[in-house]
Amino acid sequence: xxxxxxxxxxxxxxxxxxxxxxxxxxxxxxxxxxxxxxxxxxxxxxxxxxxxxxxxxxxxxxxxxxxxxxxxxxxxxxxxxxxxxxxxxxxxxxxxxxxxxxxxxxxxxxxx
Amino acid sequence: xxxxxxxxxxxxxxxxxxxxxxxxxxxxxxxxxxxxxxxxxxxxxxxxxxxxxxxxxxxxxxxxxxxxxxxxxxxxxxxxxxxxxxxxxxxxxxxxxxxxxxxxxxxxxxxxxxxxx
Numbered sequence: 001x002x003x004x005x006x007x008x009x010x011x012x013x014x015x016x017x018x019x020x021x022x023x024x025x026x027x028x029x030x031x032x033x034x035x036x037x038x039x040x041x042x043x044x045x046x047x048x049x050x051x052x053x054x055x056x057x058x059x060x061x062x063x064x065x066x067x068x069x070x071x072x073x074x075x076x077x078x079x080x081x082x083x084x085x086x087x088x089x090x091x092x093x094x095x096x097x098x099x100x101x102x103x104x105x106x107x108x109x110x111x112x
Numbered sequence: 113x114x115x116x117x118x119x120x121x122x123x124x125x126x127x128x129x130x131x132x133x134x135x136x137x138x139x140x141x142x143x144x145x146x147x148x149x150x151x152x153x154x155x156x157x158x159x160x161x162x163x164x165x166x167x168x169x170x171x172x173x174x175x176x177x178x179x180x181x182x183x184x185x186x187x188x189x190x191x192x193x194x195x196x197x198x199x200x201x202x203x204x205x206x207x208x209x210x211x212x213x214x215x216x217x218x219x220x221x222x223x224x225x226x227x228x229x
Binding site: 030031033040041042043044045048049050051053055056088090092094096098099100101102103105106108 | 145147149151154155156157159162164201203205207210211212213214215216217218219221222
């Protein structure tokens with residue numbers, strides 16, 4: 001039973017389209033995150049939610065909008081996709097700082 | 113702002129040998145947590161080992177151990193008896209409290225480790 005699951009695993013789409021990535025965790029964690037890993041493998045936080053409340057909102061374009069319907073789900077919607085949005089997007093969850101994050105398997109987004 | 117520096121973009125090691133990956137960080141906080149994550153070609157991010165800053169004893173997990181030097185802000189990872197399955201990107205990460213139960217992990221740029229048969 002997957003702890004943090006993301007769908008889809010791969011997403012290829014054209015510039016200008018709107019797409020969503022879904023994330024669900026069954027660990028009972030209160031906090032969920034979105035990270036972006038660029039082509040050089042650098043990981044940077046985008047958003048975090050604690051029990052449906054937005055906590056961290058890093059400097060990302062307004063085209064990115066997270067939504068958390070409940071504490072087990074955190075989705076990422078991206079409008080008007082651009083070539084530079086191509087990356088791997090990771091969802092993660094945590095409960096306190098002691099144990100780090102549990103990551104999903106990532107979504108490789110390719111914008112053509 | 114917290115920063116994490118991994119000065120070795122790539123390393124290689126012979127199977128069964130020992131290798132050490134370096135990590136330094138910068139913070140003004142006194143209590144924090146440090147982590148090493150492994151990312152194999154499968155892309156999955158896997159927690160390897162963690163260290164609590166207020167504990168002087170270095171963490172150990174089977175073949176993986178750390179050398180934590182708090183004053184020097186250094187957190188290196190030692191892999192003993194390297195195995196082919198250890199081939200991966202290794203990320204050092206630092207955890208900071210961001211409010212309301214949210215902890216931000218700041219990652220280094222990673223070290224690509226290749227284990228050679």
